[in-house]
Amino acid sequence: MQYFKKLNNLLGWIIFLIATSVYLLTLEPTASFWDCGEFIACSAKLQVPHPPGTPFFLLVNRMFAMLALEPTQIAFMVNVSSALCSGFTILFLFWSISLLAIKFFNQGKADFEPTKPQTHSIMLASSVGALAYTFSDSFWFSAVEAEVYAMSSFLTGFIFWAMLKWDTLQDTQSEYRWLLLIAYLIGLSIGVHPLNLLTIPALAMIYYFKKWQKISLKGSVYAILIGSGILLFLIWLIPGLPTFAKNIEVTFVNVLNLPFNSGIIFLIIAIVAGLTWGIFYSIRKQKPLLNTILLGVSLVLVGYASYGIILIRSAYNPPIDENNPEDLVSLISYLNREQYGSRPLLFGPIYTEKPEDYINTTPIYTKDKEKGKYVIYRYNREPKYGDDARMMFFPRLYSSDPYHVSLYERYLGLEKGEQPSFFDNFRFFFTYQLGHMYWRYFGWNFIGRESDIKDAGVLFLSNDKDAPNYIKNNKARNRFFAIPFILGMLGLAFNIIRNKQTAGMLGLLFFLTGIALIIYLNSPPVEPRERDYIYVGSFYVFAIWIAFGVLAIIELLETRLSKGTQITYRNSLSWGVATFAGLLCVALMAWQGWDDHNRSNRYxxxxxxxxxxxxxxxxxxxxxxxxxxxxxxxxxxxxxxxxxxxxxxxxxxxxxxxxxxxxxxxxxxxxxxxxxxxxxxxxxxxxxxxxxxxxxxxxxxxxxxxxxxxxxxxxxxxxxxxxxxxxxxxxxxxxxxxxxxxxxxxxxxxxxxxxxxxxxxxxxxxxxxxxxxxxxxxxxxxxxxxxxxxxxxxxxxxxxxxxxxxxxxxxxxxxxxxxxxxxxxxxxxxxxxxxxxxxxxxxxxxxxxxxxxxxxxxxxxxxxxxxxxxxMYWRGLDNPRVYHNEDYFGFISQAREHIYEVAKTLIEEGKKEKAKELMLFSLKQIPIESIPYDVYVAQLVPLLYEVGETNTADKLYKQIMEEAKSIIEYSNEHYSLRNDFKMRQQIFIFYQYAKDLQKIKPDEAVKCKNLYEKYVRQISNELE
Structure with missing residues (x-):
């Protein structure tokens, strides 16, 4: 095993350096959109972000923020934290694959030593799997920004690898130490994101497969149930422990007339004393399993104690102090994410049902310092439905938001006010929640992606010959030709055939971090942004199967080639084909994904x-x-x-x-x-x-x-x-x-x-x-x-x-x-x-x-x-190589709108020279070659003619007309790709030109009028 270990360690660190270098080269230099600005601000000054909080994430990134030489570098340094976490995730993935792959050869022998060809095959497979995940769309996205998902993936990868490492140990004391490390990591992960907890049932299966000699389906089910029980306990613990502490505190103060915080102090002392006594008892009685369990619980609580930073910092009332969770009462609301509401999971009403009333449930207390008591100042409330209200098992069509209702009806083809059936409920689950909100994302990572336009589909094979520039030149139009997918499916089949235990464990992890999350989250019919980053755990598992696909190719070719063929030739051919397939997979993902994941110079x-x-x-x-x-x-x-x-x-x-x-x-x-x-x-x-x-x-x-x-x-x-x-x-x-x-x-x-x-x-x-x-x-x-x-x-x-x-x-x-x-x-x-x-x-x-x-x-x-x-600042907008997506286009369009309004007003006030300077400045700072044109750029054309910029206006007009016609014609031929808003924009441009160019370019105005009428007729005919 010495040769295997040396090569495994060396290649693992090389892969780590490759992945980390990729992420550092493509790192965003400042705060990205969405939660990143909030997290960087909260990390820099240890403030309180949105529920349910990320205290350990903030503490780590506070250290990275302190490494910045000046305030403008803080965002970059916090982003570096994500890049490093992601690099370590790839390292642990490499080592996890090698530990799993060796099971295909060892036939259950603990002292097995792989041959050099076997070692080389495992190293090749591990490298391909790790690099495939390095360049996967969703993971790469989170690796270059200051979001919790990079650190969450790191802890997930660390925990999973640690359990696989535990599986190789023969020394009982070492086993216990590694289990304690895992418990501590699980505790810390609570302070980053609860997604990490989803690994626990899979860890329970690994434990069962090692500790029980006779493996059965019944035993596997028990292992899954026990692991799921631990998972549910930890999910309860996050808000449950503070809730229990609050109840103790209220009892001590209101019933026993003790001072504020006496109940909390008592509970802390009781927990510490109880665990301490139990640990010493287990040592005296020589009960190593009990000792490990109690130490594990203690370490989970130590990790969970990072939430104390939320209470401490909130008490200082910093400028960002979301939900103000400075006491147990507000902390419980914070941990339960009460401001976001709840979604039914197993049973609930459909969207057509309205509650009869709202009833009070649990009381919410506040301190009355004058009385020295906790007093009820309000109650939590929940809707009450009538006896005749239609409830449904596994409710997927639950949101009564008017916009959501209209989308339900559109997706399902229902009339306005029509009640959906149980079949409609499951149809929505399979087509939208599973199909659109999971398998589409899965396809983005391993098959191909149409674009970064919201709701873009999976791209397999497509001819871009007649496509408009905004689709053809979209940096996120990634073709993988399904090669990673095919390799992964081959690896899955190989995994099932060669090692059903590993396949079952990985299948469970894939399900829990993908489909089970879809069921639990119960997405409404529209989200403010794409949610693929949530499901990276399942993509992590598929990357392992991609690695197994490389092993499958090697074994398949070696066994299929004629027995008379020389061994050297068989090995060389099988290795060559597997290497080519693996490198092709990785190279395609890296080449196609680089331009839409490279955020350097984006500000x-x-x-x-x-x-x-x-x-x-x-x-x-x-x-x-x-x-x-x-x-x-x-x-x-x-x-x-x-x-x-x-x-x-x-x-x-x-x-x-x-x-x-x-x-x-x-x-x-x-x-x-x-x-x-x-x-x-x-x-x-x-x-x-x-x-x-x-x-x-x-x-x-x-x-x-x-x-x-x-x-x-x-x-x-x-x-x-x-x-x-x-x-x-x-x-x-x-x-x-x-x-x-x-x-x-x-x-x-x-x-x-x-x-x-x-x-x-x-x-x-x-x-x-x-x-x-x-x-x-x-x-x-x-x-x-x-x-x-x-x-x-x-x-x-x-x-x-x-x-x-x-x-x-x-x-x-x-x-x-x-x-x-x-x-x-x-x-x-x-x-x-x-x-x-x-x-x-x-x-x-x-x-x-x-x-x-x-x-x-x-x-x-x-x-x-x-x-x-x-x-004002416009950095990077004039560089076509800098990647900007729809999140940016909306804000850029606002700037263009205001520039258009200002230029138009300046012309009306007789200040044409100023208007010309402003418009030329706009086209230079935000050229359409870098940021696609919109309605407001199109409306500059008549104004440019008016201020005498004929050449600029002619060039811009020609570019816009060609692209507008291309967009509409392409959309008509590819109805599934139609962006109604984009089409209507082009038709509106024709309408505006038909009106505004009458005096300046009468022939062009007539042409635009004819195009406008033509396309309006086409849309009217389709609607009929």
Whole structure:
């Protein structure tokens, strides 16, 4: 075994260096979109991220962040952590494959020593399997960004390899030590991601196969059940232990009249004392198994104790403190991910059923320091359905969200309001949840991928001859010709034939980390992003089967060749074919995947955040929406210290009491937000929805008049804060909630006119409109809590702080005030006058000169003794080799939209030279060769003609026309590939050109009109 071990170790580390080098070369230099900005910010300062928290992940990455020489390098260093974790995952995969592969030759002999040809075959197979996983789509994606999945994969690989290593040991004491290491790793993994726990049933099978001489199906089932029991216990332990501790604490304080934290201290002492006594007892009585179990439980708890960092850091109230889990009560909610709701698993209602009522379940306590007791301040609630409500086993069609319902009906071909059948339920499970949300991702990794466009399918063989550029040149259009898949299936068959125990164990691990996850997660009919990264554990297993496929080729050729053939020739031929197949598989995956996984020189996730903040005046309030709107902003403020004077306020979180309380606190250079509401007005369960209704306590005539004329917002908010009964409706014997007596709102600004004029932000000619105040209508007949708080901020701000809204917000988030906003740079600024009166023919008013200056130059201010530089960044957008996907296109399209609006306004104001400079700057910084054109680039063509840039306009027009026709024709021929939004964009471009080019290029205008009418007819015919 000495030769095998040396070669195994040497090649393992070589593969590690190859994988790590690949990931470092393709590493994102800054914070990616989605959760990465949040995780980097929380790692750098040990803050509290979204539930259920990742404390061990944060602690490790805090160390990497400390290695950065300057703040702008922190993101890169945290990303390096993911690259290293992923490299070690590949190392452990290599060693795991070699340990599993040797079982095909040892015939159950513990002291087996493989021959040199066998060793070389195993090393070749291990290298191919490890490198195939190195270049697999989903794993590579997570390896180059600061997400938990790289570290989670590392711990999964480490735990799995450690158990296989344990399987080779003959010394009982060494076996126990390795089991304790595994227990500790499992405990640590809880602080990264619970996905790691899914390995436990497979580990139980490995234990059973080694410790029982007689292997049977019944015994295997028992092993799986015991492993599953341990898994379920650990899943319960994560929220269950704090819940038990909370119950002990409440009993000690409320019943035994002891001080706060006495119950927690007692429980900690009891657990430590109990485990300590048990460990010493097992030593005295010489019970090694009991000793190992107790030490294992202790080490799991030590690893799990990393969650203490969440409680400690939350108690310091850092700027990012999601859910504020600073005590046991809030920690339980945090660990249970209560803010995300729950999904039925085995039994539940279908989407057509509505709950009759909501009933109180478990009480939620809070500290009453004056009484020295825990008091109930609310209850968890769950829906109650009527006796005739239709419930279904294994419910997959459960979401009653209107958009989800429309998608269910579309997928299943149901009429509006039609109840789905049990068959429909399973059809959705197999076609969408399994097919679209798992096997499609599996195909991406081992068969081929159409593109990075959302919902893109699997690519096997395809002719790109007539494909439009946005498909043909899509960097994520990866062809593997199913070679990795074929090799993996060959390896699976070989595994089943040669070693059924290993095949069963790997099959179980594949199922648990893939299909079982699909069943458990119970995906709705649409997700905000692709979720392939969740299922990398099953792809890890398939990479092992790819390795076995190499062994299968070697053995198949050696056994099939004529017995008279020389052994050397047989070995050389079989080895040569297997090497060629393995290298072809790996080379294809590396070559095809490199350009869409190479994130080097990509910065716009962070630059978009900088540009949005640079659009804001000093001391501004900026309302944003989803993750990609907010997390990059958190990153640049928290890590790079950029524009910390601007207070970022996420409307998605503003409906929670803890976040509102945080907004009432100062953060860095930002003062608290002007929120007059007290906690009693916004705590959970209070004013979640403020309904709009005629005043129930006024005479009918006066109530109607108030409803029609509107409510003065400042006066109304003052009454709310004063708990005036005329703004309240009782909801129970103890609780009241507010209502709004009109959908129309008035904001009197007469006392603020002098300040507004002196602030100098009004458009020209707006001064005369100030005397009328603000008058607008809310977009719906209720006000959600986040909108209620926004209105409270506007009412109490008195224009002392500039208020901005991000351009990607929903209409509801603008609380009906879109007519009072103007474009400044890449943001919308709230004005005290309606822009419709300033520019009657325009949908939105543009501060063109300021926006031009912000985009093209820089603007300096002084605030609180610091210099603020407002400047925009466009790094990497002009380089066609830099990879940008749809996450980036949306933000780039917003920038292009604002540039178009600014250029158009400059032309209308007679400033054509400025408009020309701006448009040429835009086309240079964001060329369509690098970032595909959109509607706003297309709309620049008439403007370019108008400012005299005929050559540029001609070239751009020709490129867009050719591509637009290609997109529509290709989509018509490949209906399954049709992107309705993309098609409608092209048709809209023809419509715009037909209208806008009439005077400039009349012949082209006629051509565009004919194309527009032609394609509209085609779509109409298809719909019929």
């Amino acid at each position: 716009y996730s962070v630059d978009s955040a900088r540009n949005l903040l640079s659009s804001c005046e000093p001391n501004a309030i900026l309302f944003t929406g989803g993750d990609n709107d907010t997390f990059p902003l958190w990153y640049v403020q928290e890590v790079e210290g950029f524009r910390t004077d601007v207070r970022v306020c996420n409307t998605s979180l503003l409906g929670t009491d803890w976040y509102i309380s945080q907004m009432k606190q100062a953060a860095y250079d930002s003062d608290p937000l002007p929120i007059s509401l007290k906690e009693e007005h916004y705590r959970m369960g209070i004013n979640d929805v403020v309904f709009i209704t005629k005043h129930p306590f006024m005479p009918e005539k006066e109530a109607k008049q108030l409803f029609e004329q509107g409510v003065e917002l400042q006066q109304y908010m003052n009454l709310v804060v004063q708990n005036n009964k005329y703004t309240q409706i009782p909801t129970s014997e103890e609780d009241v909630e507010n209502f709004l007596p009109s959908q129309k709102l008035i904001l009197d600004i007469s006392n603020d006119i002098d300040y507004i004029k002196s602030a100098g932000f009004l458009p020209k000619g707006a001064d005369t409109l100030l005397k009328y105040g603000m008058y607008w209508q809310l977009p719906k007949n209720r006000v959600d809590k986040d909108e209620f708080v926004i209105l409270n901020i506007i009412a109490n701000n008195h224009w002392r702080r500039p208020i901005y809204f991000a351009p990607k917000l929903s209409d509801e988030d603008y609380v009906g005030l879109k007519d009072y906003m103007q474009i400044e740079g890449l943001a919308y600024r709230l004005l005290p006058v309606p822009v419709g009166l300033l520019a009657p023919k325009k949908e939105i008013f543009v501060n063109a000169d300021l926006s031009y200056e912000l985009i093209m130059k820089e603007k300096k201010h002084s605030f609180k003794g610091k210099e603020i530089v407002r400047k």
